[in-house]
Amino acid sequence: MxxxxxxxxxxxxxxxxxxxxxxxxxxxxxxxLCRRCGARLTAIRRxxxxxxxxxxxxxxxxxxxxxxxxxxxxxxxxxxxxxxDFLLGHGLVHRIESLNAFxxxxxxxSSHGGQFLICRTCGTAAELNDRRIALAIEGCSSESGxxxxxxxxxxxxxxxxxxxxxxxxxxx
Amino acid sequence: MxxxxxxxxxxxxxxxxxxxxxxxxxxxxxxxLCRRCGARLTAIRRxxxxxxxxxxxxxxxxxxxxxxxxxxxxxxxxxxxxxxDFLLGHGLVHRIESLNAFxxxxxxxSSHGGQFLICRTCGTAAELNDRRIALAIEGCSSESGxxxxxxxxxxxxxxxxxxxxxxxxxxx
DNA sequence: CACGAATTGATATGTTATAACATTGCTCAT
DNA sequence: ATGAGCAATGTTATAACATATCAATTCGTG
Numbered sequence: 001m002x003x004x005x006x007x008x009x010x011x012x013x014x015x016x017x018x019x020x021x022x023x024x025x026x027x028x029x030x031x032x033l034c035r036r037c038g039a040r041l042t043a044i045r046r047x048x049x050x051x052x053x054x055x056x057x058x059x060x061x062x063x064x065x066x067x068x069x070x071x072x073x074x075x076x077x078x079x080x081x082x083x084x085d086f087l088l089g090h091g092l093v094h095r096i097e098s099l100n101a102f103x104x105x106x107x108x109x110s111s112h113g114g115q116f117l118i119c120r121t122c123g124t125a126a127e128l129n130d131r132r133i134a135l136a137i138e139g140c141s142s143e144s145g146x147x148x149x150x151x152x153x154x155x156x157x158x159x160x161x162x163x164x165x166x167x168x169x170x171x172x
Numbered sequence: 173m174x175x176x177x178x179x180x181x182x183x184x185x186x187x188x189x190x191x192x193x194x195x196x197x198x199x200x201x202x203x204x205l206c207r208r209c210g211a212r213l214t215a216i217r218r219x220x221x222x223x224x225x226x227x228x229x230x231x232x233x234x235x236x237x238x239x240x241x242x243x244x245x246x247x248x249x250x251x252x253x254x255x256x257d258f259l260l261g262h263g264l265v266h267r268i269e270s271l272n273a274f275x276x277x278x279x280x281x282s283s284h285g286g287q288f289l290i291c292r293t294c295g296t297a298a299e300l301n302d303r304r305i306a307l308a309i310e311g312c313s314s315e316s317g318x319x320x321x322x323x324x325x326x327x328x329x330x331x332x333x334x335x336x337x338x339x340x341x342x343x344x
Numbered sequence: 345c346a347c348g349a350a351t352t353g354a355t356a357t358g359t360t361a362t363a364a365c366a367t368t369g370c371t372c373a374t
Numbered sequence: 375a376t377g378a379g380c381a382a383t384g385t386t387a388t389a390a391c392a393t394a395t396c397a398a399t400t401c402g403t404g
Contacts, residue, residue, distance in 0.1 A: 013317065040401090042351070061391070076354065081392065097269040098324050100360095100391060117318045128312055136308040137327055140300055145185065145332035146289045152270050152326040155309060160317035214382070233360070248385065253361065272360060272391095 012056075012126040013160045023053040026104055030092050033109055039090055047071075048083040049104070052093050057123045058101030096125060098154045103127070113151040119159035121166075126159070184228075184298040185332045195225040198276055202264050205281055211262055219243075220255040221276070224265055229295045230273030268297060270326045275299070285323040291331035293338075298331070 030049055034041040041049075051067050052059055061080050068075040084102055087093040093102050094114040105114070106127045115128040133153060141148045158166065202221055206213040213221075223239050224231055233252050240247040256274055259265040265274050266286040277286070278299045287300040305325060313320045330338065 040350080044352075074353070077392070078354085078394090079352070082352080097326070115312075117313060117316060119318075120321060126316065126318075128316070130308070130312045133305070133308045133312060136302070136305045137325070140287075140302045140305060141289060141327055141329065144289060144298065144300070145335075146291075146298075146327070147330040147335055148327055149292060149329040150327070152324065152328070153309070154269070154324040155313055155318070155320055155322070156324070157313065157321040158319040163317075163319055212381080216383075246384070249361070250363090250385085251383070254383080 012124060019054075019056060023050070023056075023104075026053050026106070026108075029108055030090075033092070034090065037090070039086075044068075044079060045083045045086050048080060049087055049092055052087075052102055053104040055103075058096045058099050058103045058118070058125050060099075060101050064102070094127070096154060097152050098156065113153065115153040115155075117155050117157065117159070119162050120156050121158060121162035124159060128153075184296055191226075191228060195222070195228075195276075198225050198278070198280075201280055202262075205264070206262065209262070211258075216240075216251060217255045217258050220252060221259055221264055224259075224274055225276040227275075230268045230271050230275045230290070230297050232271075232273050236274070266299070268326060269324050270328065285325065287325040287327075289327050289329065289331070291334050292328050293330060293334035296331060 027046075027050065030046075031041060033039075047068065048064060051064050055063070061077065061084060064084075065075060065077060065080045068080065084093065084095075088095060088102075091108045091111070092105055094105050094116070095102055096114075096116060096118065099118070103116075103125050107129060110129075112129050113134070115130060115133055117126045117128060118124075134151070137151050137153075138148055199218075199222065202218075203213060205211075219240065220236055223236050227235070233249065233256060236256075237247060237249060237252045240252065256265065256267075260267060260274075263280050263283070264277055266277050266288070267274055268286075268288060268290065271290070275288075275297050279301060282301075284301050285306070287302060287305055289298045289300060290296075306323070309323050309325075310320055
């Protein structure tokens with residue numbers, strides 16, 4: 001449970017990153033993952049996944065809804081929530097509890113709780129998946145006799161870019 | 173930031189625990205803490221704190237509201253939310269993001285993010301405050317150049333009691 | 345093609361949280 | 375004492391997030 005796989009996370013802010021590329025990769029992985037397990041990545045589900053990925057920050061369900069409504073009439077909240085449930089169930093997106101928002105999973109296919117660094121200035125969220133954190137939590141929990149099912153880890157703070165911006169403002 | 177102070181957490185489930193006593197202690201600490209920093213622990217705020225502590229599991233704002241309404245007429249949501257904001261601001265309660273609920277802080281006065289073990293069967297939440305977890309998160313974050321402000325850590329699973337109950341059911 | 349199951353549409357409603365402004369009541373300088 | 379200033383609370387309305395329910399449609403399969 002709560003298996004971390006990478007120690008060095010490919011954090012969003014480390015380098016300029018090709019948004020289109022990362023999004024297309026995610027979509028391709030989703031398609032192949034669904035094909036393998038016989039799940040139906042229908043048009044709506046696929047579109048919701050695209051919208052979530054293109055936002056590249058956690059999006060609220062009603063933000064997604066607005067985007068869909070601009071494309072086709074008559075989309076209602078249940079449509080979005082059902083698509084999100086599907087995507088959550090297949091590990092293609094994560095829910096950010098502290099924001100009531102959703103974000104694409106950067107490592108679908110591997111079973112893992114999400115670990116997120118969320119910038120409270122620019123709103124971007126980087127998915128971390130660090131074994132040390134998972135192990136620390138698993139360790140403490142089992143010392144208390146607690147059996148872990150899922151760990152929600154959401155760290156709020158300042159991303160590197162926004163720290164710089166802050167400094168500039170302070171110096172001005 | 174996110175300083176853990178104890179390594180061995182006094183987890184709720186370790187022993188039978190005197191509910192009245194723990195609640196009275198919490199209230200006494202709150203009173204003295206507010207006196208020291210000049211904050212006004214008014215009747216409403218105090219009552220909300222009592223209700224939250226007596227629940228001894230995370231309570232939703234509207235659950236608290238119902239309790240208050242049974243005692244005095246005309247209490248509305250803002251009343252509860254304002255009291256909760258005050259209590260959150262002074263570190264007397266924590267918000268559980270994954271439940272949209274509130275729980276008394278077992279260690280007010282020390283600055284700390286909350287770490288919670290939440291049983292998905294009985295609903296109780298035990299506050300942990302483990303340095304190892306805090307350090308792991310601080311470490312990973314700073315490796316990514318991220319400056320931590322607040323860490324939300326909410327672990328869902330089975331408490332010792334409910335693991336036993338499950339086993340009994342399975343054997344029956 | 346017809347069947348059953350999964351998906352989506354449509355409407356209504358439940359749940360959580362805050363905005364906005366009026367009122368009360370306390371403190372403190374005069 | 376007294377009233378200006380401010381913090382707290384009351385009151386109403388509404389925003390934001392989420393789900394229940396049932397009808398209609400679509401899709402894969404025999």
